[in-house]
Amino acid sequence: MNKIIDGKKVRDERKEKLMEEIKKLKEKLTLVDISVGDDAASKVYVSQKEKMALEVGYNFLNLHYDKIEEDKLIEKIEELNNDENITGIIVQLPLPSYLNKDRILNTVSVDKDVDGLTRENLTRLVKKEKSLIPCTPKGVMTLLESYHIDLIGKKIVIVGRSELVGLPLFHLLLNKDATVTLCHSKTKDLKSYTKNADILIVAVGKKSLITSDMVKPGSVLIDVGINRVDNKLYGDIESSSIEVASLMTPVPGGVGPMTVISLMENVLEAYKARKNK
Numbered sequence: 048m049n050k051i052i053d054g055k056k057v058r059d060e061r062k063e064k065l066m067e068e069i070k071k072l073k074e075k076l077t078l079v080d081i082s083v084g085d086d087a088a089s090k091v092y093v094s095q096k097e098k099m100a101l102e103v104g105y106n107f108l109n110l111h112y113d114k115i116e117e118d119k120l121i122e123k124i125e126e127l128n129n130d131e132n133i134t135g136i137i138v139q140l141p142l143p144s145y146l147n148k149d150r151i152l153n154t155v156s157v158d159k160d161v162d163g164l165t166r167e168n169l170t171r172l173v174k175k176e177k178s179l180i181p182c183t184p185k186g187v188m189t190l191l192e193s194y195h196i197d198l199i200g201k202k203i204v205i206v207g208r209s210e211l212v213g214l215p216l217f218h219l220l221l222n223k224d225a226t227v228t229l230c231h232s233k234t235k236d237l238k239s240y241t242k243n244a245d246i247l248i249v250a251v252g253k254k255s256l257i258t259s260d261m262v263k264p265g266s267v268l269i270d271v272g273i274n275r276v277d278n279k280l281y282g283d284i285e286s287s288s289i290e291v292a293s294l295m296t297p298v299p300g301g302v303g304p305m306t307v308i309s310l311m312e313n314v315l316e317a318y319k320a321r322k323n324k
């Protein structure tokens with residue numbers, strides 16, 4: 048039996064559907080990515096987004112600054128907020144430490160916040176109101192839905208509570224009537240939680256944090272972690288855990304592809320929401 052949750056396959060299906068919708072639009076949508084500094088991983092992520100954006104039929108504007116004053120950056124974002132031709136704005140993280148991340152992220156207009164990282168979009172998500180959902184959590188939800196994984200009343204354990212991944216996922220899953228536990232670096236006896244999880248989602252960034260003895264037999268394992276060791280990518284869950292589980296995402300090829308397609312879907316959603324205002 049195939050136990051792999053194939054993120055690439057789901058991504059390709061979603062991409063095809065999205066492109067059909069985009070083709071019907073009378074105007075071309077534009078996604079702007081703002082990056083500051085020289086983070087090597089960011090450069091790879093920006094080029095992946097650019098590639099996918101162009102493939103699905105969006106314009107992609109890459110605004111890169113080696114260095115920029117915070118007030119100047121805020122002014123630039125405000126200008127983009129007011130520009131009718133711009134559909135979505137991403138501020139690439141991490142930002143250099145001299146910049147106030149929260150102030151900058153929260154300057155992005157809530158309607159154009161296609162990364163779903165503004166305070167307002169997070170509040171809407173918690174309150175079950177319509178919002179732009181952060182891309183990785185949205186991608187995880189899409190994978191669970193695509194594989195018809197029942198969530199109601201299920202014991203779900205998330206390891207990692209970041210505002211980017213774990214925290215939004217906690218609310219998304221709670222909103223679907225799952226019983227959700229959120230673990231983090233101060234959690235004592237992590238195994239006592241993971242071992243009882245019907246669905247285990249790990250977003251930490253530590254290779255092999257979860258070993259096969261920490262997994263409940265027959266459970267569903269979603270590995271968000273990306274760890275590069277000797278130029279090879281690994282997740283946070285030891286790959287041998289698939290023998291114990293019923294389904295598992297691989298790394299690479301699981302959650303990763305879903306993040307980028309979710310961003311592309313958010314651009315179309317942002318456009319539609321503004322049109323219907």
Ligand SMILES: NC(=O)c1ccc[n+]([C@@H]2O[C@H](COP(=O)([O-])OP(=O)(O)OC[C@H]3O[C@@H](n4cnc5c(N)ncnc54)[C@H](OP(=O)(O)O)[C@@H]3O)[C@@H](O)[C@H]2O)c1
Pocket residue numbers: 183206207208209210211212213230231232233234237250251252253256271272273274302303304306
């Ligand atoms: N596949 C994708 O598209 C995608 C997208 C985003 C991120 N990622 C990957 O996902 C991972 C997490 O990303 P992130 O941005 O959420 O990272 P992050 O902001 O560094 O958060 C890591 C979380 O893990 C928790 N943690 C650290 N050590 C732990 C331990 N020993 N036991 C339990 N919890 C522990 C931390 O707890 P505290 O809160 O107590 O510090 C924190 O909540 C990274 O590998 C990242 O590269 C992948």
